[in-house]
Amino acid sequence: MTTSTEPEPGMVKAPSAPNGSRGTAIVDLASRYSMVAVLVILVIIAQVAVPGFLDIGNLKVVLVNTAPVGLVAVGMTFVLIGGGFDLSVGGVFAVAGVLYATLANSMPVGLAFALMVPIALAGPAG
Numbered sequence: 001m002t003t004s005t006e007p008e009p010g011m012v013k014a015p016s017a018p019n020g021s022r023g024t025a026i027v028d029l030a031s032r033y034s035m036v037a038v039l040v041i042l043v044i045i046a047q048v049a050v051p052g053f054l055d056i057g058n059l060k061v062v063l064v065n066t067a068p069v070g071l072v073a074v075g076m077t078f079v080l081i082g083g084g085f086d087l088s089v090g091g092v093f094a095v096a097g098v099l100y101a102t103l104a105n106s107m108p109v110g111l112a113f114a115l116m117v118p119i120a121l122a123g124p125a126g
Helices: 022-049 056-081 088-106 111-125
Strands: none
Touching: 056 088, 088 111
């Protein structure tokens, strides 16, 4: 028995797949962009179910309503990248929103003051 990797005379060595073969490229694309595909499918389903889903007015409302959560998510991304883990962010975010709503709606203070109080109180907590 020989341990050589060379084929015996008269035998042809089977070609090996290159490192960047088509199969691995497809798997790589699928792993990178699968969530984008899911998002596109969900948007198509939403448009079929609710015909006005992709209207400009609705998209503006969706973006305005998700902007605060998006900002918190971006901030938490940096915390997680740095190795930290903070569960209090959601609670501080909620308390600051309730405090602003209470001050802005039921207290005789200006909107600027109602905005500064939650920032001053939630900033050091979070």
